[in-house]
Amino acid sequence: QVQVVESGGGLVQAGASLRLSCAASGRILSIIRMGWHRQAPGKQRELVALITSGGSTNYADSVKGRFTISRDNAKNTVYLQMNSLKPEDTAVYYCALAAVSPIFNYWGQGTQVTVSS
Secondary structure, three states: OOEEEEEOOEEEEOOOOEEEEEEEEOOOOOEEEEEEEEEOOOOOOEEEEEEEOOOOEEEOOOOOOOEEEEEEHHHOEEEEEEOOOOHHHOEEEEEEEEEOOOOOOEEOOOEEEEEEO
């Protein structure tokens, strides 16, 4: 019933910007939090940013000051604005949401972000 779809990834040069979108659909009664994760080859998946139902946000230290997570409640959509991209930001970015519990139960398929030097 619940689907999560990411979009907006691509190939860019260092210093460029990208905006990722994540649209959730289905019978969603309440979203506790939505978050962006990323996984680079050979590395563990990490939480990049999250936003709660109350609007509070948290970021990984590696992206603070460069990435901004936001939401549009009317559209059940969350965004990740990524500025000053670095090669180390290269990864598959996944969107996930937590409903009825704090656990991220619903995940998208991911969108590739590649940053060249």
